[in-house]
Amino acid sequence: MFASDQSTMHNRLLARLPNAEFQAILGSLEMIDLRQGHVIVNANGPIDYVYFLCSGIGSVITVSSDGNQAEAGMFGREGFSPTSAGVGGTVSVHEVLMQVAGWGYRMTLDATLEAIASYPYFANLLARFIQTFASQISYTVLSNVNYQIDVRLARWLLMSHDRVDGDEIALTHDFISLMLGVRRPSVTTALHVLEGEKFIRSERGLITIRDRRGLEEFAGDSYGRPEEEYRRLIGKF
Template sequence: MKKSQMSNRILRSLSYQDFALLAPYLEEVELPSRYPIARPDTLLEYVYFPESGIGAVLSVLPDGKKAEAGMFGSEGFVPTSTIIGDTLVPYLIEMQVAGRGHRIPVERMRAVNNSSATMQVPFIKFMHVFAVQVAYTALANAKFQVEKRLARWILMCQDRLTADQLEITHEYIAFLLGVRRPSVTTALHILEGLKLIRSNRGTIIVINRKGLERFAAGCYGLPEREFERLLGAGANDKP
């Protein structure tokens, strides 16, 4: 397994020496839609590095209601708390769009981390970047209208799928955004009217990426720039 063959950007950001320590223990896995990576207050078994697909960190109420707190894909790893030695999380982590990836047992990950003084640096940087994303999700939910939140969410999905076409239903968008389905339908019509997207049953096609970014009006962009600053091409990718 070669570092250059990895699509996961955290794995690619490791030095060649650190990747060589980790690679023998990485297991390739399928990550189907709704695959539970971690459940609330359940002992964590693996650290996951998606190569494709999209996952979500979901806050869960005692009555079962859920809301998306953060999104991840091939740019990151989950659960992030394993890097600081934790073995439980209070939220649900699951795949939303099917993909593939690699995983490593938590205990093995801890042992590998302890064998290198530099291994943890990219992981801790990602924890910071993910915290920035969650903060901007809270800002978007509190201060932005549904159509701007939807624009941000579409952009974030496109970043992780690297495709113009997103396969997802109105019902599921409503669930992730924490709004009613009619609100999603109205927001999609607004974005279509501005010729930013096309929306069919279960499909959203981005037709004007730059326009969508401008429409998001600041609730998209800063977390993405923070990732590129700390973990983007050249940040730690040395032979």
């Protein structure tokens, strides 16, 4: 249902706008269903729309010139994408696609840039999210360099869990291997480690979080700081 009442808005950024600014951009928001694998923008492609998710998870993927891919970060109802639009960009360096199906709202790039120029709180809120997303990307780099695949997977599952309702996450081993930039057998082995600790249950196309606190302890310093940054700059995740 289209959220003409701001109190029913699921996207955390749009819900935090002053009501006057929310009402001003309301006519520019188009509700859209987003299936898994839906491409929001191609790497090095023009930005046509800016997406504000209300459910589901989007992956921001770095793609090399020879076609190698790895996830740089993820976003859900706490943010928006492509983030370069928030600073006036018209081309996305990254590919952005739906990792978990959901729905949300989108605005044309022109409407977004006009809103940034016209509504200071909207512009500031997008800028604050860009900062939190940059910190998430920096911790992705740190994790990839310093941690084994099972710890990296624990972090990634915690981040996914933050962005869904309930404890079930619809993900395949193939998709996880693409997002983490590792071979599928490595994902299978890491999932077995986490299952052995009773942190999760892994079934075909579905992962269930069983022990969130244990998973956080296992992930250690790889998880938590970007989430703290979000709460400090924006509010509840």
